[in-house]
Amino acid sequence: MAGEATRGPRLTLVLGGARSGKSAYAESLVQAEPAPWIYVATAQGYDDEMRARIADHRARRPAGWETRDAPRDLVGVLGATPPGRPVLVDCLTLWLSNALLDEADLAAKTGALVAACTRHPGPLVLVSNEVGFGIVPDNALARRFRDEAGRLHQRLAAIADRVVLVVAGLPLVVKGE
Amino acid sequence: MAGEATRGPRLTLVLGGARSGKSAYAESLVQAEPAPWIYVATAQGYDDEMRARIADHRARRPAGWETRDAPRDLVGVLGATPPGRPVLVDCLTLWLSNALLDEADLAAKTGALVAACTRHPGPLVLVSNEVGFGIVPDNALARRFRDEAGRLHQRLAAIADRVVLVVAGLPLVVKGE
Amino acid sequence: MAGEATRGPRLTLVLGGARSGKSAYAESLVQAEPAPWIYVATAQGYDDEMRARIADHRARRPAGWETRDAPRDLVGVLGATPPGRPVLVDCLTLWLSNALLDEADLAAKTGALVAACTRHPGPLVLVSNEVGFGIVPDNALARRFRDEAGRLHQRLAAIADRVVLVVAGLPLVVKGE
Structure with a gap:
C-alpha cells in the first residue's frame, strides 16, 4: 500500500x-x-528564456512523473490530486508573481493556498525562491513581491513539517529532520 | 529579581x-x-510605505513594551537604558542607512556603536537585514551600504553570544545555542 | 613532513x-x-574601487603567502602549484565574470575548472560569492552570471569535502565537518 511505503x-x-x-x-x-x-x-x-528553463527542468525528470500546469489555479490543482500521490509544486515564486500581476485579491489567494496546503494529505513538496537577502530593490513592484514572498514563506514554514534551505545543491535543514 | 529570571x-x-x-x-x-x-x-x-511598516510592527507588539526612537543617536539611547532591562534594537539597517546618508564619520559612528554594544549589560537583541547575498548593485551608494552593513555585522557577530539567521520565520543558529 | 601536518x-x-x-x-x-x-x-x-579592495585584502595577509595572479588562466595556475602546498583561490566570482565577458566557450572553461579542482591534490580552498538570494536582476547579463555562478557552485559543492556558507564572519557548515 502507498501509505505504508x-x-x-x-x-x-x-x-x-x-x-x-x-x-x-x-x-x-x-x-x-x-x-x-x-x-x-x-x-x-511566454518568452525564449523561460521556455528554455522549462525544457531544461522537464528534460531532467525521469519517467514516472505526470505534469499538471497551474500558473494560476494552484489551489484547484492541489485539491484534485489523488490522495497519497506524492506531489511537487515547482515553484511558488512564479505562481505568486502571476497572482501579483493579476491584481486580484492577493490576501485571499495566498490565504486559500495556505489552507489548501494545510489540508492536503501529502506528501507535498513546495519549492520557492528565497529572494529577500539582497539590497532593497529600486522597483516598487519588486519590493512588494519580495514582501509577499517573505510573508508566504513564513506562513508555509509554520505549517510545514520540514523546511530546507538549499545552498549549492546541498540541504541546510531549518526545521524538521 | 530581574537578574535571576x-x-x-x-x-x-x-x-x-x-x-x-x-x-x-x-x-x-x-x-x-x-x-x-x-x-x-x-x-x-518619512513616506507612506515606511509609515505603514512602522504601524504594522507596532501593532504586533503587546503591552509591556516601551518605545524609544533612535534613528540617529542609537549610542546615546543604548547608554540610557536602565541596567537589566531587556532591549530590542530594530533595526541596525535603518540606523546605518541614516548614518551613511548623513555623510558624517561613519567609521567613528560604527566604532562607537560596537563599543556601546560591548559595554551594554544586556539582555540586548540587535536586528539587522542581511543584504549581501544578491548580485552586485549597479548603484555605488548601494554597494557602499552593502559593504558597511557586512563589516558591521562581522564586528557585532564577533562580540555577540548568539547569532541567528532567520529564514522563513525560523532560526538558523550560526553562533551560540 | 608537510603531508603529516x-x-x-x-x-x-x-x-x-x-x-x-x-x-x-x-x-x-x-x-x-x-x-x-x-x-x-x-x-x-581596473578601477580605484577594485584596487582599494585588492590592497585591503593583501594588507590583511601575513608573511608566508605567495601570490599568483589568475584573472583568466586559473586552470593553468592551479595545475602549476607544487603538490602538498596549501592553495587559496579568491575568488571564483571574478574569474567567472572575466570568463563570461570574454565570450569564449563558458561551458568548456567551467568544465576544465571543475576537472582541475577534481584532480588537484589539495589542500585547496575556493572562495566564491553567493549571489542568488536576491530579486531577479533587470539586467540579462546579471541574470546569466547568476545562473552560471549557481551552476558552478553546485558542481564544485558536489566534489568538495567541505562546503561552508559564511554569515557575518561565522561559518555555517553545509557539507563535511
Whole structure:
C-alpha cells in the first residue's frame, strides 16, 4: 500500500536561491516516495528564456512523473490530486508573481493556498525562491513581491513539517529532520 | 529579581532577509525575559510605505513594551537604558542607512556603536537585514551600504553570544545555542 | 613532513555574501596548514574601487603567502602549484565574470575548472560569492552570471569535502565537518 511505503513528511518547504539546485533536490525528495509522482508546474513559456528553463527542468525528470500546469489555479490543482500521490509544486515564486500581476485579491489567494496546503494529505513538496537577502530593490513592484514572498514563506514554514534551505545543491535543514 | 529570571544571553544578533520574520523572532526572544521591555526604533516615517511598516510592527507588539526612537543617536539611547532591562534594537539597517546618508564619520559612528554594544549589560537583541547575498548593485551608494552593513555585522557577530539567521520565520543558529 | 601536518580536507568551498568575512575565514583555513601558502588572486585592479579592495585584502595577509595572479588562466595556475602546498583561490566570482565577458566557450572553461579542482591534490580552498538570494536582476547579463555562478557552485559543492556558507564572519557548515 502507498501509505505504508510513504517515508517522508506530509509537507516540505524547499527554499533556495537562483540556480541553487533546489528543484533537483526537491525532485529527489519526491522520487524517494513510490511513483507515480505529480509535478505541478507554475511556469508559463511566454518568452525564449523561460521556455528554455522549462525544457531544461522537464528534460531532467525521469519517467514516472505526470505534469499538471497551474500558473494560476494552484489551489484547484492541489485539491484534485489523488490522495497519497506524492506531489511537487515547482515553484511558488512564479505562481505568486502571476497572482501579483493579476491584481486580484492577493490576501485571499495566498490565504486559500495556505489552507489548501494545510489540508492536503501529502506528501507535498513546495519549492520557492528565497529572494529577500539582497539590497532593497529600486522597483516598487519588486519590493512588494519580495514582501509577499517573505510573508508566504513564513506562513508555509509554520505549517510545514520540514523546511530546507538549499545552498549549492546541498540541504541546510531549518526545521524538521 | 530581574537578574535571576534572566535566561537569555547578554548580546544576540538576529540577521534575516526582507520579510523573513526576523523582527517577530527577535521580539519573542526579548519577551522570554521579564517585562517591561524597551523597543529601540530606528525607523522614521518619512513616506507612506515606511509609515505603514512602522504601524504594522507596532501593532504586533503587546503591552509591556516601551518605545524609544533612535534613528540617529542609537549610542546615546543604548547608554540610557536602565541596567537589566531587556532591549530590542530594530533595526541596525535603518540606523546605518541614516548614518551613511548623513555623510558624517561613519567609521567613528560604527566604532562607537560596537563599543556601546560591548559595554551594554544586556539582555540586548540587535536586528539587522542581511543584504549581501544578491548580485552586485549597479548603484555605488548601494554597494557602499552593502559593504558597511557586512563589516558591521562581522564586528557585532564577533562580540555577540548568539547569532541567528532567520529564514522563513525560523532560526538558523550560526553562533551560540 | 608537510603531508603529516596537513589536517584539513582536500577541497573546501567557501561561499558567502558581500563583506561576509568569507576571505578572512578562508585564509584562516589555509593558515591552519603548514606555510608557505599560495594565494591565487583573480581580481584585476581596473578601477580605484577594485584596487582599494585588492590592497585591503593583501594588507590583511601575513608573511608566508605567495601570490599568483589568475584573472583568466586559473586552470593553468592551479595545475602549476607544487603538490602538498596549501592553495587559496579568491575568488571564483571574478574569474567567472572575466570568463563570461570574454565570450569564449563558458561551458568548456567551467568544465576544465571543475576537472582541475577534481584532480588537484589539495589542500585547496575556493572562495566564491553567493549571489542568488536576491530579486531577479533587470539586467540579462546579471541574470546569466547568476545562473552560471549557481551552476558552478553546485558542481564544485558536489566534489568538495567541505562546503561552508559564511554569515557575518561565522561559518555555517553545509557539507563535511
